[in-house]
Amino acid sequence: MKVLKDIPYSSYEVCKLDLYLPDEVKEPPVYIYIHGGGLEAGYKTDVPNLFEGLLKNGVAVVSMDYRMYPTATFPDYLYDVSMAIKWVTEYGKEYG
Numbered sequence: 001m002k003v004l005k006d007i008p009y010s011s012y013e014v015c016k017l018d019l020y021l022p023d024e025v026k027e028p029p030v031y032i033y034i035h036g037g038g039l040e041a042g043y044k045t046d047v048p049n050l051f052e053g054l055l056k057n058g059v060a061v062v063s064m065d066y067r068m069y070p071t072a073t074f075p076d077y078l079y080d081v082s083m084a085i086k087w088v089t090e091y092g093k094e095y096g
Helices: 048-056 076-095
Strands: 002-008 016-021 030-034 060-064
Touching: 016 048, 016 076, 030 048, 030 076, 048 060, 060 076
Parallel strands: 030 060
Antiparallel strands: 002 016, 016 060
16 A cells, blocks of 8 residues: 555645555545544544555545634535545546
8 A cells, every 4th residue: 555645635724635545556446535523623534444445445545634614614615625526536647
């Protein structure tokens, strides 16, 4: 497994993602993990063991942080998720 941490996907400081890439799989399917926490708490690093099964089955994982309440409000969270998905579709292949 290869892990790339804290890749910015937006101009907001908190908007970073981690990539977990399975070994020896060219262009794997991708699972995008958006942590819970009621839009007020949580981090992209909260559940690293959750990804093990996906990685063993050749699935890459993107785990993202996003702006949270009260600093951000609706629809900021949705904007951040859409920007992360856009980043994956535009730049994901460059990272494997």
